[in-house]
Amino acid sequence: MNELIGALTMNAVGPDLFEGRTTNDGWFTLFGGQVIAQALSAATLTVPADRPVHSLHAYFLRGGAFDTPIKVEVARDRDGGAFSSRRVVVHQNDKPILTMMASFHAPEPGSWRQPQMPDVPPPEALPSLEDVQRAAAEQAPASMRESMLRRITSIDVHPITGCQPFQREDGPAEQAMWFRCRDVPADQSWHRILLAYASDLFLVNACIGPHRSRLKKGAHVASLDHGLWIHQDVNIEDWLLYVSDSASAGQGRGMNRGHIFSRDGRLIATTTQEGLMRLPA
Template sequence: MTEALDALLDLLDLEQIERDYFRGRSRSALVPRVFGGQVAAQALVAAGRTVPGDRAPHSLHAYFLRAGDPGAPIVYMVDRIRDGRSFTTRRVVAVQHGNPIFHLSASFQTYEEGLEHQTDMPSAPDPESLPTAAEMLPRHLPADVAERLIEARAAVDLRYADAPPWASVGTAREPRSQVWFRTNGKLADDPLLHIALATYVSDMTLLDSVLLAHGRGGWAVGDVVGASLDHAMWFHRPFRADEWLLYDQESPSASAGRGLGQARIYTQDGRLAVTVIQEGVVRVPR
C-alpha cells in the first residue's frame, strides 16, 4: 500500500465523538477549500457507521453549501431518518465553524434478487496501455502545478483515454471523456470502503467534459473558475475500487454559469457499477 493511500484511508477512518456524531480531518488542498470528494466520502462513511452491516449504499444525493476550511476539523452529524425491513435512510450534515458546509442523504439496502439489465460498456483502450496522470501532468502544466496535482492524487492511479482539458487548451471537442482509475494499493474487503473511495474519485474529473466542449483547461491553467454544487450517485452492482474502473463521462448542457456532467462507472469486465450526475459552477474569469 502506498503512503498516499494509507493517508487517504486514515482520513476516511472518522473519529466517533458521540452516538451519531463523527469528526473528520482534511488533507492539504490544491485550492483554499476542502476537496468536495473528500467531504462526500467522509459523510458517506459517517452514515454507514450507523447502518447494519448487511446493508450497502445504493444511492446518495448531496449539496455543497459552503467552501470547507482545510485547516479545521469537520463534524458530521447523522440523522437516522428510517430503518425499514429492506432499506435504511440517513441524512448527514457536515459542519465547520458552526455552519453547515455540506448536506448528504443516503439510502442503504439489503441485497436481494431482481430484474437484471444494463447499458453496454462503451469501447475504451486497455488501461495498462495508457500513461499515468503522474506521467502526463509534467508535460502540460507548470512544474509547481503539476507537482501539487500529482501529490493530491497520489492515492489513485488515474489514466486518461484521451487528452484531458489541461492538455488540450484551445481545442474544443466532443464533451465526453474517459478515465480509468483504481487505488494505488489493495484495500480491505469492506464494501462501504470501496464505495466511499469511488465517491472520493468521482468528484475529480466529472466536469472535465464541460471544459472539453469549450477548449478550456480549468483551474489548473486559470481559464475557468469552478466548484461542485450538487452530486448524486447510484450504486448498481458490487465493485472493488482497487481494481480498474472505467469512468465514462459526458456533459449534456452548460448554461447560466453552470455545467452538468453525467457518467457511468464500469468494472473492467463490463458490469455497470455506478451512475453519477453532478452540476457545478463553471465561470470564465472576467
C-alpha cells in the first residue's frame, strides 16, 4: 500500500501543474484507476480542505506506460459559494492519456434516500482474489500460470461473483465483490482518492459476463470512460461491497453501472463506465 500511496502523491512543479510516478500494480497495462486517482489527487490539492470531491467523470484517451512519469494539469474552472469545479488533463510522453472533470462540494444537510444493500455472504466467508487466481492457475496450462498468479491490485479483494479475470464461461451481466485498503492516511481526501482507484476494479467485467467464452486471441476489452459519485464520507479501511451490472451491450461497446455500500448497508458511491468490447465471433 505504501508504494501505491507514493504513486498517488502528486508533487507541484508549477502553478496548478503536478508530476507523479507510475507503478506496476500487477496489471498488464497501466491501470486506469491509478490514473483517475492521480488526476483526483492533483485536483484535490487545488481545492479548500472543507470541500471534498463528490463526483468525477473521466475519459481514457490512450494507454499509459509503467516506466514513465506523468504530468497533471489542473484548471480551476470555478470556485462558487458551495461548489468548486476542476478540469484535469493527465499527460505522459507529452501526450494526453486522460481528461477528467471533478466537482467538490461543502457538505450540506438534506434528505436521504438509497437502495437497499443486497444480501450477500460476508467477506470472511469468501476466498481472496489471490486464492481464486491460485486455484484457477492450478488447472491452467503451464504457459499461462505465471500471468495468472500475478497480484493485480494492492487492495484486498474477496470476489462474490463475476470478478475472476481468467474465467471463460458465459455468465450473467453482473458481479459483486468486497474490497478494502490497509494503512490508509487518516485524511478523508485519501479515502476518496483510493475509492476512485478501486472503483475501476473489474467494473468493465459486468458487460463482459455473457460473452466470456469469446475472450480469446484477438479480443480487445478496455475502459472508455468512468463516472463516480460519492454520496457520503468513506472509510476504505473497512470492507466495502461493490455490486455492478450491465444494462446493455452493442456496437462494440458495453455499459456498466455499480453501487458501493458500507458494511452496515449505507450507499457510499455510484459508478458508471462504458467499455470497449471487440470480441471475435
